[in-house]
Amino acid sequence: MVSGSKNSRSIACIVRIATVLVVANTLITLRPTIRAQESAPRPAPDAQKEKETEQRQELEKKTLALLNEVASGAWGLKLPENRLFVMATAGDLLWPFDEKRARTLYWDALNSLNLITPPAARTTGENPSKAEQLKIAEAYFSVFNLRQRLLRQVAGRDAQLALDMLRATRQVPPKSFRSEFAFPDDRQLEQEIAGAIAARDPAQALQLARQSLAKGLTTEVLNLLYQLNEKDPEKASQFAGEVISKVQGANVATDFRASIIAVELLLSSRTPDGNRATLVRSNGAMAAVSLNDEQKRSLVDVLTSAALTVSGNSGLLYQISGLMPEIQHFFPERRALLERKLAAFNEALPKQQKDELALNDMIRRGVPEEILRNAAGADDATRRMLYEQAAISALAQRKADSFRDLVGKEIRDAGERKRILDFLDDQEIGMATSLKQLDELRKLLPGIQRKEERARVMAEMAMILHEKGENEEAVTLLDEAATLIKTDLKDERQTSALLTLLCAYALVDPAKAFAIAERSVDQANSQISLFMLVDRVIKTGAIRKSEFILDQGNILPLDFMLFKYGKGVAALAKTDFSRTRALSDRFERNELRLMAQLLIVKGILQNGTSSGNFIELRRM
Secondary structure, three states: OOOOOOOHHHHHHHHHHHHHHHHHHHHHOOOOOOOOOOOOOOOOHHHHHHHHHHHHHHHHHHHHHHHHHHHHHHHHOOOHHHHHHHHHHHHHHHOOOOHHHHHHHHHHHHHHHHHOOOOOOOOOOOOOOHHHHHHHHHHHHHHHHHHHHHHHHHHHHOHHHHHHHHHHOOOOOOOOOOOOOOOOOHHHHHHHHHHHHHOOOHHHHHHHHHHHHOOOOOOHHHHHHHHHHHHOHHHHHHHHHHHHHHHHOOOOOOOHHHHHHHHHHHHHOOOOOOOOOOEEEOOEEEOOOOOOHHHHHHHHHHHHHHHOOOOOOHHHHHHHHHHHHHHHHHOHHHHHHHHHHHHHHHHHOOHHHHHHHHHHHHHHHOOHHHHHHHHOOOOHHHHHHHHHHHHHHHHHOOOHHHHHHHHHHHOOOHHHHHHHHHHHHHHHHHHHHHOOOHHHHHHHHHHOOOHHHHHHHHHHHHHHHHHOOOHHHHHHHHHHHHOOOOOOOOOHHHHHHHHHHHHHHHHHOHHHHHHHHHHHHHHHHHHHHHHHHHHHHOOOOOEEOOEEOOOOOOOOOHHHHHHHHHHHHHHHHHHOHHHHHHHHHOOOOHHHHHHHHHHHHHHHHHOOOOOHHHHHHHHO
C-alpha cells in the first residue's frame, strides 16, 4: 500500500503510472511474435499447402469461437460504455463472417447508451449553477462522443444502417448556457455519415447533404464537400454553390461557424499556382474545389463586409489575414481598410495574446537556435514545450549534432540540459526505428544512458535483424537487453521496454516470450490491486462503479498498439492458440480478461493470419 508519508505529487505519479500499466499490461500478453519454424524436412509442396490450409481454417474456427464468447461476455460488464465498446468492436470484427449477428451487436451497443444516466434536472425555469452547467455539458458530450464513434464505425460497414441508427436515437442538445456557444447536434453526425456514403455513392451523399444543410450550417459540411470532391468534382461544385448561398443568408459578422466555412471554401478553391498549393488534410493533399469567380467574389464580399463592421467577431479577424490575395484581386480598395483594422485589433490585444501570436510565428519559422534562446524567459510549461519544438525542428533539418552542441553552450542548468538531450535522443531513435535504419541505431546505441531505453532500442534492432534473417545476432542482442530491464513495472519506460522485448523475443525464442508474459500478467494483477486501492482515495477517472473504463484512448490508444504489435498476436496464436488465450485468462478482473481476449481476436483478424476472408479486415 502507498505510505501515508508520501506527498500528493508522489501519489499522483503512482496513479498515472498505474493507469498506464492497467492497459499496457493487458497488451503485454498479446504482443509476442514467433520466430520461423526450425528447419526440418519439408513435405511435398501440395501436402505442405494442404496442411497450411487446414491450420488456417482451424485457427479461424477458434478465433471466431472466441469472438462470439467475447460478444456474449459483454453483458457481464457493469458500465454501459464498456458494453458499447466491446459489442461494437466485436460487431465490426464479426461483420465479414456473420453480418446478421454483427448488426444485432451494433444495435445492442447503441442501446447501451440509454443506460447512461444524465445528471438530475433542476426545477423548470430555475437557472442552473455553474457546477450543474458543467455536469450537464459533460454528460451530453460523453454520450455524444460515444454515439459519434459508434456511428462512424457502423458507417464504415453500412452507411444506411448508421443513418437508421442515428434517426432511431435522436439526442436533443441541452439549452445553451452562453449565447456564443452551441452544442453539436445530430446534423453534424448526419453530415459525417453522408461523408462516408460519398466514398460509395456521391449522388446519395449529395441528397443527404442537402437535407442536412436545409436544417442549418455546421462545419461538417466542409468534410462532406471534400469527400464529394474526391469522388465527383462536379457534384462537389454544385454543393459548394448551395453552401455559399446558405452562408450569404447568415450573419457572418457574429456567426463564427459561418465565417469558418466561408474562409475554408475560399482556401479550398485555390489552385496549385496560388499561394496555397493544395488543401492539406490528414490523409494528404486534396484537389482544389471548383468555384467560379462570381462565387469567390461573393464570399470575399461577405467576409470583408463582416470584418469591417463594428460587430465583426475576433475569430473572423484572425482568419481574414490569410485571404489577402483574394481581397486584393476582387476588392483591392478594401485591403488598406482591413489592414488598418487588423493592426488596431492586434495592438489592442492583451499582452498574453500578443505573446502567443509571436510564439506561434516563431514556431512556424522553425529556427532551432531562435526557439532555444527565446525559451529561457518563458514559464516552466512553455519553456519545456519550446525546447521540445527546437529539438524537433533540429531533427527535421538534420541538425541534431549541432543542436546538441548548442544546448551544451546555451543551457546552464544540468537537469534542464539533460531533459532536452533525452528528448532529442528519443525523437532521433524513434525516427530511425520507424525507418528501420539499423546502421543509424547502431550509431546511436552507445550514447544511450538509460538502461530501459537502451534495452528497448536493442529489442527494436533485434526485430530488424530478424527480418534480415540474422537471428544469431538478434538473439545475442535480446539476451543482453533482458539483463537491463527490471520487471517490477514501476514506470512507463520499463513497461514500454518490456513490451518491445516481448515482441522481439517471440520472433527468435517464443518459449521465453511466453514465460516473461505469464510473469508479467501476475505482476500486473498486483499493480491493478494497488491501483484500485489508490483510486478509493484519489479519483483517477480510470475507474467507475469498481470497473476499469476500457476505451481510454488518451492513455494508450488501442489502434496504435495493435498497429505496432498486432502481428505478434497473430503469430503467437498461430503457434499455440490455447496458451495465448490462457494468458488472457490469467487476468483476475473480468473487464480486463474480455479486453485481452478481444485484442487476441483483433490482432489475428487484422493481420490476415487466417483464411482469405481475413484479408477483408485489413481495411479496418
